[in-house]
Amino acid sequence: MSTNNSEKHAYFVGGGLASLAGAVYLLEDGGFKGENIHIIEALPILGGSNDGAGSKEKGFICRGGRMLNEETYENFWDLSSRIPSLEVPNISVKDEILAFDHANPTNAQARLIDKDGNRLPVTDMQFDTKDRMKMVKLFFTDEDELDNVTIRDWFDDHFFTTNFWYMWQTTFAWQEWSSIFEFQRYMKRMLLEFSRINTLEGVTRTPYNQYESVILPIKKYLDKYNVDFSLRKTVTDLHFKDNDNITVSEVECVNAEGNTEIIAVNEDDLVFFTNGCITDNSNNGDYKTPARYLPGNPPSFALWRKIADKKPGRLGNPDPFFTKPDETKWYSFTPTFKGNKMLKLIEEYSGNKPGSGALMTFKDSSWRMSIVVAAQPHFKAQGDDTTILWGYGLYPDAIGDFVKKPMIDCTGEELLTELIHHLHFEQHEADIKESVINVIPCMMPYIDALFQPRAKADRPAVVPEGSTNLALISQFVEIPEDMVFTEEYSVRAARWAVYTLLGLDKKVAPVTEYWKRPDVLAKAIHTSYRS
Known part of the structure; x- marks a missing residue:
C-alpha cells in the first residue's frame, strides 16, 4: 500500500456499485484517507441500479434484479470478501451470500409456460x-x-x-x-x-434484495472510514485543463437548493465518472396508477455527451445507447401481499418453493412476461406475514392477452390481472386481490441501453488515452472479454480504474476463459x- 496518496482526493460522479467498489479499493489498496474520498450522487440514496425499497404499509419495489454467478464474478467476489456481513458476525458478505445460495439452490421446474398454462419440457x-x-x-x-x-x-x-x-x-x-x-x-x-x-x-442469489445484501454493507464499511457522501447533488460538467491530455480541473455541481458549486480538482486528485446509468428516468406507479414513460433528457447521458464533445474520439459516443428509448425500455412490477396465498399457489403450480425457481416465463405472452419468486423475506422489513414477487415484460408496447391495453399503460392491478390469467388462477382471483397491499409498476426507458447495437469504439476505455486523472466506470466502458449488465462489470471497471490511475503493481482478477x-x-x- 502506498503512503504517498494519503493527501490526494478522489471524486466519484454517481453513487452506484462501481463508485462504492472504487472507494473500497482506494482505501484498501491505494492508501487513501476515507475523508478524502467524495461520492457525489443526484438521488437521495446510494446504490444506482442495485435497489430495493418500500414498506409493509405501502408495498415494496425492486426495479430489477441482478443475478450473480459463483464461478464467473471474479472481482465481485474479491470485493465482497473484503466487506463484513451486517447479519452474521465474523464473516464476509461473500461468505454470507454463498452460504445462503448453497442452502437455497436454484433448480427451476417451470422455466417456460405456454398459453394453456402448461409447464413445458x-x-x-x-x-x-x-x-x-x-x-x-x-x-x-x-x-x-x-x-x-x-x-x-x-x-x-x-x-x-x-x-x-x-x-x-x-x-x-x-x-x-x-x-x-x-x-x-x-x-x-x-x-x-x-x-x-x-x-x-x-x-447465485443474495439473502435479501441487492440494496440490503450488497449496497448497505459496503456503505456501512465506508462509513467507518468517514468517506464523504454528497447526496441530492447533481454533477453537471467536468472542466478539463486546456491541453491535449485529459485532466479534470473542476467538477461542476448543482446542489439540492439549485445552487451551482465548483469543486477544484488538483492535478494529483482523481475523478471517476459513471458514464451512463441504465435506470435514468425510471418512474413508479401503484395499484391504481401506471408508471409514467419519461424518456426526455437522461442526466447521465447529458453529462457524458457534454464531456465527450470536449475530447472527440477519446471519451466514447453515448448516442447509440441513449437516443432510442423505445428500443431500450421495459416495464417491471413488484406485487406485495398480506399472507402467502399467491406464493403458495405458485409453489404448488411450479414445483418450486420461493427462492428455488428463478425465472418463470410465459413464452406466448404478448408482453413476453416473466416472474421471479425470491426466498422470503426479500426485504428485512417484510416480516412473516408479508410476501412479494417480481415480474417484467420485454414488450411493453404490446396489447395484453387478457388486459386489452399496452403494458406501458397498465396499473399495478391490471398487471396482476394479466399474471393471474397467464397462471390460470382465475378461480382464486378475488382472494388474491383481497390480499394485495400494492403492486408497484416501474417504467425504465434505458434499462436495455447497454445492449444496443453500436461500434466497438462507442464505448470508451476505462482510462482513456491521454488521461492523467479521469477514469470511466460503468456498464458503458470497454472491458475486453467481459459482459455488461452484471455486478462483475461494474466492480472490474472500478478496480481497473483505481489500479491504473495510481500505477499500482496489482492485478485485476482476469476473466476466466471457460x-x-x-x-x-x-x-x-x-x-x-x-x-
Whole structure:
C-alpha cells in the first residue's frame, strides 16, 4: 500500500456499485484517507441500479434484479470478501451470500409456460442445423467484425422460436435488435451456464434484495472510514485543463437548493465518472396508477455527451445507447401481499418453493412476461406475514392477452390481472386481490441501453488515452472479454480504474476463459443436440 496518496482526493460522479467498489479499493489498496474520498450522487440514496425499497404499509419495489454467478464474478467476489456481513458476525458478505445460495439452490421446474398454462419440457434447445451452424460461426467470428450488427441480422426466423431463445432472452433481457457483439460476449463468458439454462442452476442469489445484501454493507464499511457522501447533488460538467491530455480541473455541481458549486480538482486528485446509468428516468406507479414513460433528457447521458464533445474520439459516443428509448425500455412490477396465498399457489403450480425457481416465463405472452419468486423475506422489513414477487415484460408496447391495453399503460392491478390469467388462477382471483397491499409498476426507458447495437469504439476505455486523472466506470466502458449488465462489470471497471490511475503493481482478477476448456465445450455441444 502506498503512503504517498494519503493527501490526494478522489471524486466519484454517481453513487452506484462501481463508485462504492472504487472507494473500497482506494482505501484498501491505494492508501487513501476515507475523508478524502467524495461520492457525489443526484438521488437521495446510494446504490444506482442495485435497489430495493418500500414498506409493509405501502408495498415494496425492486426495479430489477441482478443475478450473480459463483464461478464467473471474479472481482465481485474479491470485493465482497473484503466487506463484513451486517447479519452474521465474523464473516464476509461473500461468505454470507454463498452460504445462503448453497442452502437455497436454484433448480427451476417451470422455466417456460405456454398459453394453456402448461409447464413445458425445456431440456431440448430446439436448434436446427442452421441455428447450430450460425452459433458456431458466431463463436469464432472476430468481434471487430460485429460493429452495429444485431441478433436479428445474424440469425434466421427459426432461431427466435426455440426454447433456447425464450430462455436466454428472458434470463438476460435481450431483444432481437440487441447487439450481436454483446450476444457473442455472453455466449463465451456464460458458456458454463449454457448446459443448465433450463434450470438456472448457475444463478447465485443474495439473502435479501441487492440494496440490503450488497449496497448497505459496503456503505456501512465506508462509513467507518468517514468517506464523504454528497447526496441530492447533481454533477453537471467536468472542466478539463486546456491541453491535449485529459485532466479534470473542476467538477461542476448543482446542489439540492439549485445552487451551482465548483469543486477544484488538483492535478494529483482523481475523478471517476459513471458514464451512463441504465435506470435514468425510471418512474413508479401503484395499484391504481401506471408508471409514467419519461424518456426526455437522461442526466447521465447529458453529462457524458457534454464531456465527450470536449475530447472527440477519446471519451466514447453515448448516442447509440441513449437516443432510442423505445428500443431500450421495459416495464417491471413488484406485487406485495398480506399472507402467502399467491406464493403458495405458485409453489404448488411450479414445483418450486420461493427462492428455488428463478425465472418463470410465459413464452406466448404478448408482453413476453416473466416472474421471479425470491426466498422470503426479500426485504428485512417484510416480516412473516408479508410476501412479494417480481415480474417484467420485454414488450411493453404490446396489447395484453387478457388486459386489452399496452403494458406501458397498465396499473399495478391490471398487471396482476394479466399474471393471474397467464397462471390460470382465475378461480382464486378475488382472494388474491383481497390480499394485495400494492403492486408497484416501474417504467425504465434505458434499462436495455447497454445492449444496443453500436461500434466497438462507442464505448470508451476505462482510462482513456491521454488521461492523467479521469477514469470511466460503468456498464458503458470497454472491458475486453467481459459482459455488461452484471455486478462483475461494474466492480472490474472500478478496480481497473483505481489500479491504473495510481500505477499500482496489482492485478485485476482476469476473466476466466471457460469457453476454452474442453469439458465446458463438450457439454455445450452436447446441449445443442440434447432432446
